[in-house]
Amino acid sequence: MRMGPAELVQAAAMARRFYLEGKSKIQIAEEFGVSRFKVARVLETALERDLVRIEIRVPAELDAERSDALRARYGLRHAVVVESPPDSPAVEEHPDPENLGEVAADLLGELVDEGDVLGLAWGRSTINMAAALRHLPPCTVVQLTGVYDAGTAERGSVEAVRRAAEVAGGEAHPIYAPMLLPDVATANALRSQTGVARAFEYFDKVTVAAVSIGSWEAGISTVHDMLTAGEREHYASLGAAAEMSAHLFDDAGRRIGRDLGERCITVEADRLRRIPEVVAIAGGLRKAAAIGAVLRSGLVTSLVTDTAAADYLLHESRPPVRPALERADPDDV
Numbered sequence: 001m002r003m004g005p006a007e008l009v010q011a012a013a014m015a016r017r018f019y020l021e022g023k024s025k026i027q028i029a030e031e032f033g034v035s036r037f038k039v040a041r042v043l044e045t046a047l048e049r050d051l052v053r054i055e056i057r058v059p060a061e062l063d064a065e066r067s068d069a070l071r072a073r074y075g076l077r078h079a080v081v082v083e084s085p086p087d088s089p090a091v092e093e094h095p096d097p098e099n100l101g102e103v104a105a106d107l108l109g110e111l112v113d114e115g116d117v118l119g120l121a122w123g124r125s126t127i128n129m130a131a132a133l134r135h136l137p138p139c140t141v142v143q144l145t146g147v148y149d150a151g152t153a154e155r156g157s158v159e160a161v162r163r164a165a166e167v168a169g170g171e172a173h174p175i176y177a178p179m180l181l182p183d184v185a186t187a188n189a190l191r192s193q194t195g196v197a198r199a200f201e202y203f204d205k206v207t208v209a210a211v212s213i214g215s216w217e218a219g220i221s222t223v224h225d226m227l228t229a230g231e232r233e234h235y236a237s238l239g240a241a242a243e244m245s246a247h248l249f250d251d252a253g254r255r256i257g258r259d260l261g262e263r264c265i266t267v268e269a270d271r272l273r274r275i276p277e278v279v280a281i282a283g284g285l286r287k288a289a290a291i292g293a294v295l296r297s298g299l300v301t302s303l304v305t306d307t308a309a310a311d312y313l314l315h316e317s318r319p320p321v322r323p324a325l326e327r328a329d330p331d332d333v
Contacts, residue, residue, distance in 0.1 A: 123212020
């Protein structure tokens with residue numbers, strides 16, 4: 001039925017009150033001397049007749065549809081999918097798109113509250129995220145893992161912790177120790193040193209953590225690159241598919257190689273599991289299967305990734321084991 005000019009004008013006025021001025025249907029009904037049911041019908045008709053157009057827009061680099069689908073599929077609290085650069089699927093040497101760090105920095109700005117303790121694990125994506133930080137509420141920042149190479153500490157995770165603490169105006173607790181040690185005794189000795197022990201004391205206080213994910217192959221996993229060829233083959237034979245904060249996972253999200261963790265300076269899996277918000281930052285096709293494995297572990301509550309990895313995760317045949325927000329023990333899968 002065609003609307004007359006009076007109806008069109010009234011519908012436009014009601015729509016303006018409702019959508020632009022934020023008035024309730026009852027307030028509009030009182031103003032125009034009609035029932036709130038009439039207001040509801042007019043607003044519905046305005047939409048149907050294209051008098052009102054509702055547009056949901058996010059920045060071009062964010063994919064809202066994939067983000068919501070990924071969040072729902074894996075039971076995540078937050079999933080943010082960033083548009084992959086046009087040539088990213090073919091760029092083997094850069095598994096993580098550079099813009100992931102910038103988006104993750106903005107997400108941390110939303111998630112961290114004043115007085116929180118922010119934990120940062122070693123990883124190229126977390127280092128890029130820290131470099132992109134522009135705002136954080138006052139909080140304490142603690143390093144969750146040792147460094148990949150003591151010679152690069154000033155340009156890696158130690159600097160990332162300092163940078164985040166500087167932005168937040170809070171305390172920094174870096175770890176000046178290698179991530180991987182030759183044996184358990186050396187690792188235990190380092191954990192008892194004053195600076196390292198002080199950082200470990202904060203692990204149970206961490207409220208938000210940012211971590212990276214690596215797949216079990218050269219150049220895509222920090223731990224993989226630190227091991228000998230024989231050790232790599234050993235953990236591969238156990239089914240290693242992914243690594244996060246020096247913890248190894250198989251395709252099903254089960255932790256494997258716990259002996260490796262005993263040689264590493266890193267936050268323990270049970271402590272990581274108790275952190276209320278664990279944000280993983282990882283993308284690219286080469287990491288997609290590894291991301292899925294870590295999500296199935298239940299250790300991650302939120303994810304920042306790209307469209308290439310998201311498409312793989314949304315269509316892979318292996319379903320999630322359980323929603324990540326249940327925060328179940330990944331060792332009992």
